[in-house]
Amino acid sequence: MAKKMANLNYYFGIKMRLFPSSAQRQIIDNNINASRFAYNEMVAIDKELYSLHQVKVPIAIVQDRIAYLQRRKNNTQMLFAIHPWLAGTDIRTDVVDQARRAYQNAWRMFRQVHRSGVPVFHRKRDNGSYQLPTRYTKTEVGLANGSNRFLDKRHLILSGLGKIRVSGSQKRLFSHADSIRVGTITIRCDATGRYFLSMMLGSDTPFVHTAKPAQAAVGIDLNIDNFLTDSNGNVIPNPHYYRVIKGQLAKQQRILARRRLRAKKEHRSLRTARNYQKQRIMVANIQCKVANRRKNFLHLVSTALIKNHDMVVAEELRSQNMLRNHALAMSIADVGWRTFLGMLAYKAELYDCQFVTVNPRNTTQTCSDCGFVMAGDQKLTLTDREWTCPQCGAFHIRDHNAAKNILAKGLALN
Ligand SMILES: [Zn+2]
Numbered sequence: 001m002a003k004k005m006a007n008l009n010y011y012f013g014i015k016m017r018l019f020p021s022s023a024q025r026q027i028i029d030n031n032i033n034a035s036r037f038a039y040n041e042m043v044a045i046d047k048e049l050y051s052l053h054q055v056k057v058p059i060a061i062v063q064d065r066i067a068y069l070q071r072r073k074n075n076t077q078m079l080f081a082i083h084p085w086l087a088g089t090d091i092r093t094d095v096v097d098q099a100r101r102a103y104q105n106a107w108r109m110f111r112q113v114h115r116s117g118v119p120v121f122h123r124k125r126d127n128g129s130y131q132l133p134t135r136y137t138k139t140e141v142g143l144a145n146g147s148n149r150f151l152d153k154r155h156l157i158l159s160g161l162g163k164i165r166v167s168g169s170q171k172r173l174f175s176h177a178d179s180i181r182v183g184t185i186t187i188r189c190d191a192t193g194r195y196f197l198s199m200m201l202g203s204d205t206p207f208v209h210t211a212k213p214a215q216a217a218v219g220i221d222l223n224i225d226n227f228l229t230d231s232n233g234n235v236i237p238n239p240h241y242y243r244v245i246k247g248q249l250a251k252q253q254r255i256l257a258r259r260r261l262r263a264k265k266e267h268r269s270l271r272t273a274r275n276y277q278k279q280r281i282m283v284a285n286i287q288c289k290v291a292n293r294r295k296n297f298l299h300l301v302s303t304a305l306i307k308n309h310d311m312v313v314a315e316e317l318r319s320q321n322m323l324r325n326h327a328l329a330m331s332i333a334d335v336g337w338r339t340f341l342g343m344l345a346y347k348a349e350l351y352d353c354q355f356v357t358v359n360p361r362n363t364t365q366t367c368s369d370c371g372f373v374m375a376g377d378q379k380l381t382l383t384d385r386e387w388t389c390p391q392c393g394a395f396h397i398r399d400h401n402a403a404k405n406i407l408a409k410g411l412a413l414n
Contacts (some may be wrong), residue, residue, distance in 0.1 A: 001202070003141070003181065004200055004287040005089060005181060005183040005184075005200070006216060008181060008202035008204055009201065009202060009203070009205075010060075010170035010202065010203050010204070010206050010207055011201065011202050011203075011206065012173075012200075012202075012203070012207045012350070013167070013198060013199065013200055013201070014169065014170060014173075014198070014199050014201065015196060015197070015198045015199075016166040016167060016168040016169055016196065016199070017166065017167045017168055017169065017194065017195070017196055017197075018165075018166055018187070018195035018196060018197050019164070019165040019166070019167070019195070020161070020195055021164075023197070024161050024162070024164060026090075027090040027129075027160060027161055028187055028189065028195060030090055030091055031090070031092065031095045031130045031187070032125075032128035032129060032130050032159070032187075032189060033128075034086055034091045034095055034096060034099075034130070035095050035096070035098070035099040035128075035130035035131070036099075036122045036124065036128060037083070037086070037401070038079065038086075038095075038096040038099040038100060039099045039100075039102060039103050039119075039122055040121050040122060041118070042073065042099075042103040043092040043103070043119055043120065043121050044121075044366070044398075045069050045072060045073045046073075047114055048065075048069060049069050049073075049391070050068060050071070052065060052066050052069075052187045053066070066369070068291065071193055073210055075127075076093050076096050076097055076100070077093075079096060080093070080096075080121065088307060089108070090160065091390060092132065092159065092341065093158045094132055094133055094159070094160075095130045095131070095132065095160075097133075098132065098133060098184070099130070099131075100129070100132040102131065103119055106118075108121035108232050117176055119338060126191045126280070126284075127188070127189055127190050127191045128188070128189055129186050129187060129188040129189070130185070130186070131184055131186050131187075132148060132158065132159055132160070132184065132185050132186075133147075133184055134146040134147055134148045134149075134181075134182040134185060135147040136181070140178070140241065141178075141180065141181040141182075142177055142178040142180065142181075143173065143174070143177040143180050143181070144177060144180065146181075146182045147159045147184050147201075147235045148182055150169070150174075150177070151163060153169050153171065153174065153278045154166060154169070155248050156197075156378070158185070158187075158197075163357070166197065167171070172207070173201070173207070176203070176205065179203050179204060179205055180201050180202070180203045181201065181202045181203065182199060182200075182201060183199070183200035183202055184200055185197055185198065185199045185200070186198045190284070190288070191280070191281070191284040192281050192284045192285050192288060193281070204354070204375060205349060206231050206254060206350075216309045216310055216311075216410060217309060217311035217312075217313070217407060217410070218230050218231055218232065218262065218305065218309045218311070218312055218313070218407065219231035219313045219314075219403045219404060219405070219407025219408070219409075219410060220313070220314050220403055220406065221315070221363070221399045221400075221402040221403040221404035222313065222314065222315065222317075222337050222340075222407055223402075224236075224378055224382075226238055226397070226399070227239065227301070227386075228301070228401050229397075229402070229403050230246065230305075230398055231403040231404045231406070231407040233397070233400045235399070236301060239293070239294070239297045245286060245289065248286065249283070249286045249287065250280055250292070251282055252279065252283050252286060255279055256276070256279045256282075257280050258281050258394045259273065259275050259276040259316060260276055262276075263276050275342075279317070280400065294336055296340075298339055298340045298343055299343065301340070302340060302343040302344050302347055303347060304342065306344060306347040306348055306350075306351050306353045306355070307351055307353075310352075310353050310354060311353065311355075311356070311411075312344060312348065312353060312354070312355045312356075313355075313356050313357070313358060313406050313407050313409065313410025313411070314341060314344065314355075314357050314358075314406065315355075315357060315358060315359075315360040315363065315406055316357045316358065316359060316360060317337055317338060317341065341357070355411045358406060358409040358410050358413070359409070362405075362407040363406050363409070364380060364398065364401075365379060365380060365393065365398065366401075366404075366405050367389040368394075368401050368404035368405050368408065369389060369392050369394040370389060370391050370394070372389055372390070372391040372392065374387075374408060378390065380398065384398060385397070385398050386398060
């Protein structure tokens, strides 16, 4: 038997754009609807079971109903029998099974983290997704063998859909295609009507091999004036993708609000209001553009850092405090430090690099040459960009000095 996903050593996720034909698009949309329907069916059954269990007297009719619902809950075939439209040839029982699993996971998540809330009805929206398991019948795994598999770098075979064109697959995967197992895949339609596929991959060998300079460690200081400064004195300026496009976005959002209001006034449903829908897609496109630019930037910077060093040290984010300052909150959300640190963490694993975060306490106020700590009214404020140490006389650029201290704290952990 081929090894299960859970028993493999390394995981890797890829996201690809899908280019379905119009027939395939129809099938995908049907499956998204069926997946949501099955999920909501589970929510409804559990709600009814809950209220039936409140009836403490053993009444036969109630007991029968409970038994029936419990059977229905655990039986995909029964769901298909009750709702004949679900049995359309293009809807997979796999999709429904997977939706049921998602529902059970939502409960499991609620039991672990109460904040996540109990599973609720999924409303019909402009976007949606469904999941498909990947099955291997033979003993071997590999990108070219499962029920969902690669034909070549640009084409996949997906169960229920057949051959479909993709973009964004990664060349390096194909160099050891035979040892990679494809896990559950998610097919998603976004608010602008584009289709994407996320694929979980597992392997017993690492996905990436790199040779890098020995013993290169770097500390990074994330700050407001620039995106980051490293301990070698390199400065990466803040990207301005958002500021530029913000005015444009606000304007289009105002138009959208106006059209929503007009449709409401004329008692038309938003779903069929054509001008509103056109505008909605326009706004979604702008938001998508901002998000993509930001992500590209963060990927570029994080990959460069991880690939070129064997240790990267950053501060723990103290945004809880910083977010109290409104102007700062805006730029923090804007630059995406949290996402950035997340990227560093997972890429470090991928590229066999050590990534650690340290307590930011005094990293700015300490002289990296002699260790003197500025205190009292000597303390540096946000506007002090450069300073001279009163004890040893060393001249410091504030962020560069902080990055050196961050590196030292990280090295001290080893
Ligand atoms: Zn000093």
